Amino acid sequence: MNNPLKTLMKPRSVAIIGASPKPYSVGNIILENLRELGYLGKIYLVNPKYQFIDNIKCYPSITNIPDTVDVAIIAVPSKVVPKVLSECGVKGVPTVIIISSGFSEIGGEGEKLNNEIMNIAMEYGIRILGPNTTGILNLIDKFTSSFVKIPEHSKPGNVSMIVQTGIFTATMMRWIFTGEYFRLNKVIGLGNKIDIDDSLALQYLREDPTTKVIIMYMEGLKEPRKFFVEAKKTCVVKPVVLIKAGRTRLGMKASKSHTGSLAVPDEIFNGMCRQAGIIRVEDFKEAFDVVKMLSFYDGFFKGFRLGVASYSGAECVMAADSIEKYGFDLAELSIDTYERISSVAPPYWPKNHPIDLGPILETEDAAGGLITTVDALLSDSNVDILILILPVISEGEGEMIKLGAIEAKTLHSQIIQFKNRYRDKPILVILDGSKAGFEEAKRLFEHDSIPVYDCINKCVRALFYVRWWYEKFRAK
Amino acid sequence: MNNPLKTLMKPRSVAIIGASPKPYSVGNIILENLRELGYLGKIYLVNPKYQFIDNIKCYPSITNIPDTVDVAIIAVPSKVVPKVLSECGVKGVPTVIIISSGFSEIGGEGEKLNNEIMNIAMEYGIRILGPNTTGILNLIDKFTSSFVKIPEHSKPGNVSMIVQTGIFTATMMRWIFTGEYFRLNKVIGLGNKIDIDDSLALQYLREDPTTKVIIMYMEGLKEPRKFFVEAKKTCVVKPVVLIKAGRTRLGMKASKSHTGSLAVPDEIFNGMCRQAGIIRVEDFKEAFDVVKMLSFYDGFFKGFRLGVASYSGAECVMAADSIEKYGFDLAELSIDTYERISSVAPPYWPKNHPIDLGPILETEDAAGGLITTVDALLSDSNVDILILILPVISEGEGEMIKLGAIEAKTLHSQIIQFKNRYRDKPILVILDGSKAGFEEAKRLFEHDSIPVYDCINKCVRALFYVRWWYEKFRAK
Numbered sequence: 001m002n003n004p005l006k007t008l009m010k011p012r013s014v015a016i017i018g019a020s021p022k023p024y025s026v027g028n029i030i031l032e033n034l035r036e037l038g039y040l041g042k043i044y045l046v047n048p049k050y051q052f053i054d055n056i057k058c059y060p061s062i063t064n065i066p067d068t069v070d071v072a073i074i075a076v077p078s079k080v081v082p083k084v085l086s087e088c089g090v091k092g093v094p095t096v097i098i099i100s101s102g103f104s105e106i107g108g109e110g111e112k113l114n115n116e117i118m119n120i121a122m123e124y125g126i127r128i129l130g131p132n133t134t135g136i137l138n139l140i141d142k143f144t145s146s147f148v149k150i151p152e153h154s155k156p157g158n159v160s161m162i163v164q165t166g167i168f169t170a171t172m173m174r175w176i177f178t179g180e181y182f183r184l185n186k187v188i189g190l191g192n193k194i195d196i197d198d199s200l201a202l203q204y205l206r207e208d209p210t211t212k213v214i215i216m217y218m219e220g221l222k223e224p225r226k227f228f229v230e231a232k233k234t235c236v237v238k239p240v241v242l243i244k245a246g247r248t249r250l251g252m253k254a255s256k257s258h259t260g261s262l263a264v265p266d267e268i269f270n271g272m273c274r275q276a277g278i279i280r281v282e283d284f285k286e287a288f289d290v291v292k293m294l295s296f297y298d299g300f301f302k303g304f305r306l307g308v309a310s311y312s313g314a315e316c317v318m319a320a321d322s323i324e325k326y327g328f329d330l331a332e333l334s335i336d337t338y339e340r341i342s343s344v345a346p347p348y349w350p351k352n353h354p355i356d357l358g359p360i361l362e363t364e365d366a367a368g369g370l371i372t373t374v375d376a377l378l379s380d381s382n383v384d385i386l387i388l389i390l391p392v393i394s395e396g397e398g399e400m401i402k403l404g405a406i407e408a409k410t411l412h413s414q415i416i417q418f419k420n421r422y423r424d425k426p427i428l429v430i431l432d433g434s435k436a437g438f439e440e441a442k443r444l445f446e447h448d449s450i451p452v453y454d455c456i457n458k459c460v461r462a463l464f465y466v467r468w469w470y471e472k473f474r475a476k
Numbered sequence: 477m478n479n480p481l482k483t484l485m486k487p488r489s490v491a492i493i494g495a496s497p498k499p500y501s502v503g504n505i506i507l508e509n510l511r512e513l514g515y516l517g518k519i520y521l522v523n524p525k526y527q528f529i530d531n532i533k534c535y536p537s538i539t540n541i542p543d544t545v546d547v548a549i550i551a552v553p554s555k556v557v558p559k560v561l562s563e564c565g566v567k568g569v570p571t572v573i574i575i576s577s578g579f580s581e582i583g584g585e586g587e588k589l590n591n592e593i594m595n596i597a598m599e600y601g602i603r604i605l606g607p608n609t610t611g612i613l614n615l616i617d618k619f620t621s622s623f624v625k626i627p628e629h630s631k632p633g634n635v636s637m638i639v640q641t642g643i644f645t646a647t648m649m650r651w652i653f654t655g656e657y658f659r660l661n662k663v664i665g666l667g668n669k670i671d672i673d674d675s676l677a678l679q680y681l682r683e684d685p686t687t688k689v690i691i692m693y694m695e696g697l698k699e700p701r702k703f704f705v706e707a708k709k710t711c712v713v714k715p716v717v718l719i720k721a722g723r724t725r726l727g728m729k730a731s732k733s734h735t736g737s738l739a740v741p742d743e744i745f746n747g748m749c750r751q752a753g754i755i756r757v758e759d760f761k762e763a764f765d766v767v768k769m770l771s772f773y774d775g776f777f778k779g780f781r782l783g784v785a786s787y788s789g790a791e792c793v794m795a796a797d798s799i800e801k802y803g804f805d806l807a808e809l810s811i812d813t814y815e816r817i818s819s820v821a822p823p824y825w826p827k828n829h830p831i832d833l834g835p836i837l838e839t840e841d842a843a844g845g846l847i848t849t850v851d852a853l854l855s856d857s858n859v860d861i862l863i864l865i866l867p868v869i870s871e872g873e874g875e876m877i878k879l880g881a882i883e884a885k886t887l888h889s890q891i892i893q894f895k896n897r898y899r900d901k902p903i904l905v906i907l908d909g910s911k912a913g914f915e916e917a918k919r920l921f922e923h924d925s926i927p928v929y930d931c932i933n934k935c936v937r938a939l940f941y942v943r944w945w946y947e948k949f950r951a952k
Contacts, residue, residue, distance in 0.1 A: 024878040105789060106824040106835070149875050167834060168790035170879055171867045171908035179911030219793055245790065250806065251797035254830055256789055283794065283933045313581060314644035317695055317721040317731045318759065324724035348582040354730055358643060359582070391647045399500040399625050403646055432647035435655030457759040 004127035004196060005204040007095045009186065010141040011070030012041045015062050015093070017084050018075035018100075019045035021053045026075045026099060026147040031056075033150050037142040044069060046084075062091045069093045073135065073145040078102030081131070082116045089124025097145045098131035101166055104192055105132055105256040118194055132166040133191025134173070140185060140210050148173045157183020158212035159295050162201040164190045164219055172217075172284060180288055181446030182295040185211050192256075199223065199230045206234040212298040213239055213291055217284075219246040219255045224264055228276050235277030236475040239294050241287050241465075242280045244269065277473030279465045289453065289462040296449035297426040303384030304467045305331040307377040308354035310389035311361055311404055315432070315456060316354040319389060322460035328467075330354065331382040340376035344369035357390075361404035371414060378422040385463070388415070389430040389456060393437040405433050408441035416448055428463070430456050480603035480672060481680040483571045485662065486617040487546030488517045491538050491569070493560050494551035494576075495521035497529045502551045502575060502623040507532075509626050513618040520545060522560075538567045545569045549611065549621040554578030557607070558592045565600025573621045574607035577642055580668055581608055581732040594670060608642040609667025610649070616661060616686050624649045633659020634688035635771050638677040640666045640695055648693075648760060656764055657922030658771040661687050668732075675699065675706045682710040688774045689715055689767055693760075695722040695731040700740055704752050711753030712951040715770050717763050717941075718756045720745065753949035755941045765929065765938040772925035773902040779860030780943045781807040783853040784830035786865035787837055787880055791908070791932060792830040795865060798936035804943075806830065807858040816852035820845035833866075837880035847890060854898040861939070864891070865906040865932060869913035881909050884917035892924055904939070906932050 014034070020027035027047070031054065034043055044067070045053050048060040059065050062072060062084065072093045074084055078100045088096055103114040114131075121128050129135060135145030139156035148170045159182050163169045169189045176184060186208065188201045198218060205211045214234070221227050234240055246255035247266040264272075273280045281287045306328055310316045323330060330353050338351050341360075349359045355377070360369035377386050391405040401407070406414070418427060429445055429452045431438050442452040453459040490510070496503035503523070507530065510519055520543070521529050524536040535541050538548060538560065548569045550560055554576045564572055580590040590607075597604050605611055611621030615632035624646045635658050639645045645665045652660060662684065664677045674694060681687045690710070697703050710716055722731035723742040740748075749756045757763045782804055786792045799806060806829050814827050817836075825835045831853070836845040853862050867881040877883070882890070894903060905921055905928045907914050918928040929935040 024875040026878070029875050102824070107826055109824060147875075147879065149873075165788065165790035167867075167879065168788040168908070170876075171788065171881070174869070174873075174876060174881075174910050175908060175914075179914070217790065219790070245793040245797055248797045248800035250800040251793050254789075254796035254828065255793045283931050285931045285934075312641065312644040312647065313730075313732055314641035314693065314695070314721065317727050320730035321721055321724045321727035324726040330726065348578070348585060350583055352730065391643075393650070397625075397650075399505050399623075400646075400650060402500040402502070403623065403643065405647070405650075432644070432651060434650050434653075438651075438655070455759050455761045458761070 003200055003204050004095050005188065005200055007070050008097065008129055008136055009138045009204070010143060013044065013067060013070050014041060014143070015044040015046050015065060015069045015072045016075065017046040017062060017072055019047045019050070019053050019058060021050065029147045029149060030073060030075065030145055033144050033146055036152055037139070037144055037150060039142050041070070041143070042067065062087050062093065065091070070095065072096045073099060075099040075147070078110065078113055082113065082120060085117050085120045085126065089120060089126055093126065095127045095129070097129045097133070097135040098191070099133060099135060099145065099147065101132040103131045105166070114194065121195065128195040130191035131194070133189035134166070134169050135189050137184065137187035146173070146187070151177050155183060156185050156210065157295060158185055158210060158298060159183065159291055160186040160188070160205050160208070160211040160214050162188045162190065162198060162205070162214065162216045164193055164198070164217060166191055180292070181443065182288070182292040197222065199226045202227070202230045202234050202240070206230070206237055211238065213294045214241065215287055215291055216240060216242045218242065218244050221264065224272070228272050231276040231278055235469070235473045239469045240278045241290050241294070242273065242278050243284060243287055244280060277469060279469055281465065289458050290465045292446065292451045293428070293462050293466050296446070296451050300424060300426050301385070301466060301470050302424055304463070305329055305382055305384045306387055307331050307333070307380065307383035307385070308387045308389070309357050309373055309377060310354055311357045311391050312389070312432070313356055313358060315389045316356050319354050319387065319456045322457050326460050326464040328460065328463070331380065331384070333377070334380050334382060337376045337380040341373050344372045358404070366404065367414060374415065374418055378418055378425050384425065386425060386427045387430065387459065388427060389432070392431045392433040392441045394434060394440050397434055397437070400433065408437050408444060411441055412444040415445070415450070419448060419450060428453070428459050430454070430459055479676055479680050480571050481664065481676055483546050484573065484605055484612055485614045485680070486619060489520065489543060489546050490517060490619070491520040491522050491541060491545045491548045492551065493522040493538060493548055495523045495529050495534060497526065505623050505625060506549060506551065506621055509620050509622055512628055513615070513620055513626060515618050517619070518543065538563050538569065541567070546571065548572045549575060551575040551623070554586065554589055554607070558589065558596060561593050561596045561602065565596060565602055569602065571603045571605070573605045573609070573611040574667070575609060575611060575621065575623065577608040579607045581642070590670065597671065604671040606665070606667035607670070609665035610642070610645050611665050613660065613663035622649070622663070627653050631659060632661050632686065633771060634686060634774060635660055635691065635767055636662040636664070636681050636684070636687040636689070637691045638664045638666065638674060638681070639693045640669055640674070641693060642667055656768070657919065658768040673698065675702045678703070678706045678710050678716070682706070682713055687714065689770045690717070691763055691767055692716060692718045694718065694720050697740070700748070704748050707752040707754055711945070711949045715945045716754045717766050717770070718749065718754050719760060719763055720756060753945060755945055757941065765934050766941045768922065768927045769904070769938050769942050772922070772927050776900060776902050777861070777942060777946050778900055780939070781805055781858055781860045782863055783807050783809070783856065783859035783861070784863045784865070785833050785849055785853060786830055787833045787867050788865070788908070789832055789834060791865045792832050795830050795863065795932045798933045802936050802940040804936065804939070807856065807860070809853070810856050810858060813852045813856040817849050820848045834880070842880065843890060850891065850894055854894055854901050860901065862901060862903045863906065863935065864903060865908070868907045868909040868917045870910060870916050873910055873913070876909065884913050884920060887917055888920040891921070891926070895924060895926060904929070904935050906930070906935055
């Protein structure tokens, strides 16, 4: 069977039912997003109240459009949805995105409306995404039904999301656009998923060549077996990072999706994820820690022997703890590596691993010493991954420089050269110091695809998940 | 025995040995910090190279000072430390802070120097803090030996730190000053702790009336029994949040303090913490999550039945999951509470707990509805603590307002009124939305002592630690 997402993600023509000239209204933002993204298909507007919106002709009903419509985006009050959906049926629209909320997620009246639209869809053979969703974002093919403003000139990345939620998808997208530096490729908002579900979305993204990492948020599953078959096939090709909520009795009760879903006990669900190769994390913040590592270093991890260098003895100890806790090994550094580092370190420098950079950063040529050390570690054939723990500040924190802290810009220019020189050796950076310095350095480094963490424990935990997937599931 | 920290934390006179006119040098920042803090005791400078620094007379040796000196801050190269320490002995200085590094933490030569200074201290009966430390910060009595610049007009808070590390204390202090909103009261940097140790520091802070919460970073313990006796006495009076590193084989190896320390297996150490009442956390970021809750709501927690309201159904589910995972109960809301909330909600609003604010935020008077809901929850006698999950933005993200997101300033003004009205009911806030909105709201809320988290899971986990201590150890 043809996956309806093929049409939904890249329609040749789209109708916005509920188009509006009102600034910041859902119908208006969708139009604005499509234009700013540079959608190349035809856009038709539908709203009986207007004849023109933004100089585009506006039709009273979708049936009046003198052309085929691949996708209808429905953004009208829930009570009107059955009527416009029937009209889509008459018009022969194959796929619709129902943005509107007010269906089974509110119970009672909404449940009735839900059954009504399911019957209409069945009658006409219409495939539905939603309802209660922000729908689609496809930055590659420049199509969207999102009512969250897409930042201008958004370069597509390699991370795609599948989300079973309405408004939360909107706030998460806003967070990613404003606070994270990995880049989205596609978003599939399933909403109440009355038709198109996780399995279809996963199948679609598996076959999508530009998607390299998938994040999923899920509450319930109607057909777990079907899903895990798709998941298994996907996880040998690309990693799937999942947040599954509704895992406890209270959580299930709070989830509106629990009615139609099979109640799979969380431990069993966990076991199924493990078998399928899904990386299951606790929450979105943990997901982002993992996703940026996978996204920035897609396919780069060849081994997991760690080289570690830190400006602080305490951070050396905490790093060593995390490394053992998550079952990693510190690389056995070669004699040559120790010798090269010793050449830039004071005589009392202890030849231990993790490398304590403290004494090196106290020398006259601290910057040169740091560069030599990083180069020595990266060129050591026993080191697969380099973890750097450094103190960072922003401009004007002069006295911290005396203490060995490094300005964000300087640090970035020192380290970035190694990214290209050692292409197959991921560099992971943990930064202490000032908040402003941290945020600035995070922006600079992550723009250049070097992931930054504010805590060694978070970094090594993320790497743990990455290794688990690389070693067990990734097709060689 | 008199605790030497009594003198060290509040000396009537201090000598800076290694004072310097060079900007950003350690000897210079210490002087600047003392002056800017408004230290009321006498400051004497010692450095044979200068006659005056910043118009203050500079003595060639501490023995030349024509006055008693309570504390000498020693900031000279490690090789010179034995000489100046002997002079402190001759002068009759009772307590010194050795800032300098280059002792047992570097092994070899440093080990020898270490033994030398221990012998000198023994001979003269000098008590030593350090070496290899930033030493003391006392914002109440306006004394410091810190070489990290203390921000001007730092208001003292109720959080004190005991830290066994050199440079890491400096970067952590910088992070707290620039990125956190709980406020420090005192810092005791133990450095290599060759004399004054965790037990003395804990005893001192236990008896300190303005310290309400203690954070500790520790690698090794020479006398665990002594420490846990002090800890037990402390934890019935005020909470202690501990990060203990060197917990694994690799971590112990990386810790320079392991030589002189008793190797207590981590599980046994954990058990001892649990018995004593110490809140042991994984890392500093987790510590800050707990500390700000304890600091902002010092003594406020009367019970732990949770009221929860969220703008998003997905967040309701994730909140419910976290609540069950960490063993909390959702409060049984009274009929009156549901009725008050129903009065501002559309008819389809589902009368469930966690409260889904979504439908309320879609009404004409969303702000009024939010306020009524918050008030109803806080006035419910079954609710001890209110958790609010809200979507926040900064100015100029207009279309997000249409989606129910609230500008940081507006949100703050809506919620802050409840802080004083319901003094004994802690409010905990989780914010989604834009990064800029989050940072702005965090600043506004936390300045008013309402803790903000970027993830429900982190918030409930922190509350778990708080409850554990409140219910089992806090003297009633």
